[in-house]
Amino acid sequence: MSKKNAEDKTSGKLDKLKQLLHRKAAMLIVLQDNPDPDSIAAAVALRKLVNTLAKIPCTITHGGTVGRGENRALVRYLSLNLRPCSEIDFAKFDLIAMVDTQPGTGNNSLPEDYQPDIVIDHHPLRKTTRIIPFTDIRQKYGATATILLEYLTSAEIGIDVRLATALLYAIRSDTQDLGREACKADIEAIGTLFPLANCRMLSIIQRGAVPKTYFRMLAEGLNNAYCHGHAMISRLGEIDNPDMIAEVADLLLREDNTVWTMCTGIYENKLLISLRTNQETRKASDVIRKLVARRGTGGGHDTYSGGQIPLGKRSRTRQAKLIEAIQDKFLKAVGMASHTPERLVTIKYSTQP
Numbered sequence: 031m032s033k034k035n036a037e038d039k040t041s042g043k044l045d046k047l048k049q050l051l052h053r054k055a056a057m058l059i060v061l062q063d064n065p066d067p068d069s070i071a072a073a074v075a076l077r078k079l080v081n082t083l084a085k086i087p088c089t090i091t092h093g094g095t096v097g098r099g100e101n102r103a104l105v106r107y108l109s110l111n112l113r114p115c116s117e118i119d120f121a122k123f124d125l126i127a128m129v130d131t132q133p134g135t136g137n138n139s140l141p142e143d144y145q146p147d148i149v150i151d152h153h154p155l156r157k158t159t160r161i162i163p164f165t166d167i168r169q170k171y172g173a174t175a176t177i178l179l180e181y182l183t184s185a186e187i188g189i190d191v192r193l194a195t196a197l198l199y200a201i202r203s204d205t206q207d208l209g210r211e212a213c214k215a216d217i218e219a220i221g222t223l224f225p226l227a228n229c230r231m232l233s234i235i236q237r238g239a240v241p242k243t244y245f246r247m248l249a250e251g252l253n254n255a256y257c258h259g260h261a262m263i264s265r266l267g268e269i270d271n272p273d274m275i276a277e278v279a280d281l282l283l284r285e286d287n288t289v290w291t292m293c294t295g296i297y298e299n300k301l302l303i304s305l306r307t308n309q310e311t312r313k314a315s316d317v318i319r320k321l322v323a324r325r326g327t328g329g330g331h332d333t334y335s336g337g338q339i340p341l342g343k344r345s346r347t348r349q350a351k352l353i354e355a356i357q358d359k360f361l362k363a364v365g366m367a368s369h370t371p372e373r374l375v376t377i378k379y380s381t382q383p
């Protein structure tokens with residue numbers, strides 16, 4: 031989409047959005063579970079848009095937890111009061127919006143009997159999203175934050191330093207500094223946001239403090255990593271920070287010969303799966319759907335995706351069997367099933383303080 035087309039599209043959508051906001055009293059913004067910087071920033075931008083256009087108060091909610099140290103630092107910096115979905119009376123809101131996720135993906139906690147009025151996202155359009163009154167799905171965009179920035183610009187709404195910092199961080203983190211699935215609009219957005227943002231704060235957020243468990247899980251992730259040809263698999267077992275599997279999958283993908291990574295972990299009685307790839311022949315979003323087929327839900331982008339499988343009453347042994355089965359499926363899907371696994375690192379605990 032050219033810049034002019036994108037601008038026309040956004041301004042048309044903005045008019046439609048204004049109509050939808052007319053005479054509404056309260057909006058609920060639903061994020062993905064365990065929200066990442068893109069969903070957090072997109073929500074804050076939508077809140078700003080809705081507050082300014084129609085003076086409608088907004089509540090932002092999500093399931094799961096904000097796990098990653100960087101994301102917690104971002105939430106603190108924004109003085110954001112994120113509410114857990116379990117505390118929300120959904121019937122109280124006459125408008126429900128979803129950003130950076132869509133209904134029925136399995137990665138958000140909007141109850142099934144509620145439907146959003148607004149969905150703004152950059153994940154592939156889902157069939158169930160088509161019936162939503164207001165949608166803006168731009169799969170080519172590297173971040174939902176970029177879409178929201180276009181709305182703010184189109185509505186001529188000023189962007190304060192906190193919002194600019196959050197949006198900048200969102201785009202940089204979703205696109206890994208424009209190296210992953212970024213389009214021209216993301217590059218332009220970064221150009222707009224850089225002079226407005228607090229880059230010192232951004233650096234503080236990115237190097238945010240992490241608890242000791244972070245290093246324990248990281249060590250476990252490395253210790254459990256096995257190379258199967260060009261694919262690498264690791265598992266974390268029971269985790270208290272669901273973002274950790276994405277972090278390990280990202281880290282392992284940096285290995286010279288690795289083109290696919292998978293990391294799993296168990297959180298709130300669900301098996302969580304993160305996939306990463308740096309090749310272009312198979313999409314990570316297709317592979318994850320194959321892995322979770324009939325068992326759970328999954329989705330994502332060309333090069334990164336995630337899925338979840340409810341564990342129900344499975345015993346430990348059956349949980350381990352499930353993980354084995356998922357790993358086998360993964361290796362088959364990426365053509366690495368015939369390789370003998372090799373440990374990535376052997377940690378010798380010989381050095382004593």
Ligand SMILES: [Mn+2]
Nearest residue numbers: 068130174204
């Ligand atoms: Mn995103």
